[in-house]
Amino acid sequence: MQRIGVFICWCGSNIAATVDVERVSEVIRSEPGVVFSANYQYMCSENGQQLVKNAIKEYNLTAVVIGSCSPRMHEATFRKAAEEAGLNPYMVEIANIREHCSWIHKDREEATEKALVLVRTAIAKVNLDAPLQAGESPVTKRALVIGGGIAGIQAALDIAEAGFEVDIVEKNPTIGGRMAQLDKTFPTLDCSACILTPKMVDCAQNEKIDILSYSEVEEVKGFVGNFSVKIRRKARYVDETKCTGCKVCMEKCPSKKGLNEFNMGLNNRTAIYIPFAQAIPNVAVIDPEQCIKLKTGKCGICQKFCGVGAIDYTMKDEFIERKYGAIVVATGFRPLKPDKFNEYGYADNKDVITSLELERLMNAAGPTDGVLLRPSDGTHPKVITFIQCVGSRDTSGCGKPYCSKICCMYTAKHAMLIREKYPDTEVHVFYIDVRTPGKNYDEFYRRAVEQYGVDYIKGMVGKVYNQNGKLMVQGSNLIDNEQVVIPSDLVVLATAIEPEPSVRKVATLLTASIDTNNFLTESHAKLRPVESPTAGVYLAGVCQGPKDIPETVSQASACAAKVIGLLVKDKLKTNPCIAHPDESMCNGCSQCANVCAYGAITYVDKEFRLGGGKTEVRRVASVNPAVCQGCGACTVTCPSGAMDLSGFSSGQIMSEVEAICKM
């Protein structure tokens, strides 16, 4: 029999207002096994914890039950307190009488009765608790960053700065991400390339950083501190170590019809190409869909002209396997394709473009060398109409229910840049709301209106149609309560941003959770915003939720701090609440290994004594404590009842059921 101490927390009035804590404490005192019972205003406070520690020593407690907030909140706190008083930390159970009781019930009598049941249930469980010892596992001092946008770049630089090795796996031929495509950036309007490319070069030059471009993660095994990752290095057909980035091949390549992805398909590129002038690595890549040699066997011109013999048409995808202690996911986003929204006529009119396409049209390194020209006829647009919230805040099912957060700001930016460069241009903006919180952000938007005379119209657009070469934008003006039609030369859609679709695969490989919009979920929205619920996996940038560059960079640095905090440790404590077979009952049937998602179970031959001096060798299950995650799938599958789970044993759960049903 345990010697149990029970501590009921008031949580100020959070619990005490609804649950009669004094009574719970009093009634529980007479439960079998309970040798001490108390209640206190804030159990988690220094004094509250001291109360537990003192009682453990004074009453020789062997087990502790705390009636308080959710164990997800303070289980770790109380375990630590118990440990400091010399008790095994796993001899502590929490009865959740706040979230699961006082906060959802109004009737004091009912809530008090329920609290009593919950505390009795915890007592039933703690009675069968056994001291557990957390194991240790070593930490591989190397980090993996998936995605080489500004988020991944920043995280990698910070981690490397602290002295740890880090690999960036980027699916595209170059790092840089979306930021590399931007022209100027709000709120300061500095040129995107001027602030990004030095960071890209830093990555390339940092000897701690290994850039694995044109690569994807294929398989992830292991767990925090000990991930083993298989990476596919896609065939580039160009030897990265030889190519000098001289671009002779691009000049000579006869296949010139590939859509230039970097310019959002606004112009074409050759089959062999370097995505943009400052690409890192500055190495060519062959697009196998466009390459004549790879498709028909004829051509081979680039190979002839390459002065360093870098071209290799026989190259195959390669796989490498590396070990990491921590993983940062920074897979970013893509703009939503607006062709589904027929009302805006994106699919039918060349001069209806997206904001990212506009970034390319305004960029000095873009398809028009930075001169703003209409895609249809190459003329200067005189009237430009922006439509905000295209596919954002859209609950019709066609778009996304969330606010994409960055569009109000970049549309103000676009409007201002256009008015600055082409003062004779008329600029209209249709908006639902202008949302510009942030340091110097609202000032930025007001500048567009007050200083640059941009015409902001509150209202939605119903239709964009072509009439005699003009794009007629028909919408409502809610302030003047009238319908308006604006004949325009160019229409720009501020489309929603959505997570890069491959994030689903990445999330599955990492068993990281993802929300209904495909954004990765954080461990705690407020208190653990850069950690995934999967230990050792961290989230940076837009893959976690819409955000601009300053926020992305802050989050990436926060991630790096977390990763560094993990990698400086030599050993990690492992969760001792894991499966273990009763070898005398196991018959080696292999059913448990079949259901284990982690491959934690193997089989070993063991010798058993049969009595009378005889022995027998039998095959029995064996659980790898560093790999088992403690889900319990095997325990239920086992037909012999041999497998059990520490901390959540069958006996414990049965006794909890009994405690609840005893009424």
Added chain:
Amino acid sequence: MQDVNSGYSPNIVAFCCNWCSYAGADLAGSSRLSYPANVKIIRVPCSCRVNPMFVLKAFQRGADGVILCGCHPGDCHYVTGNYYTRRRMALLFSFLDYLGIERERTRVEWVSAAEGARFSAVMNDFVKTVASLGENKRLTDLRCKEGSDNA
């Protein structure tokens, strides 16, 4: 929740996985989204930790309804745990139905950590459904009922 006429109030055992549903229940709590006090939650690491024996035990001990909550299919913290739950419980519940424990007394629901409102709605609905069926007498070990020494 209590029936005003008979004074009958169902007793409900809810198994919630630690990662999604238990957190969903916590969110229901911190959002003050009430549901009847009849529901008592047992925390398990994964819904797949729930052995059919636990469910049988609950009914034997006089529970009127048992509900299992886990992460949505595809979102299991342990990758595939909830798929096992789904299959195991489909079998168990139809077996229980055969024994006379109405299908409405047993349920599997997927509730994510972000779905506090859903958790509360599910519990409200489940308690209402079970309350309308009245007391579970079918499997109950009468020795476990009130007044007996074994209680």
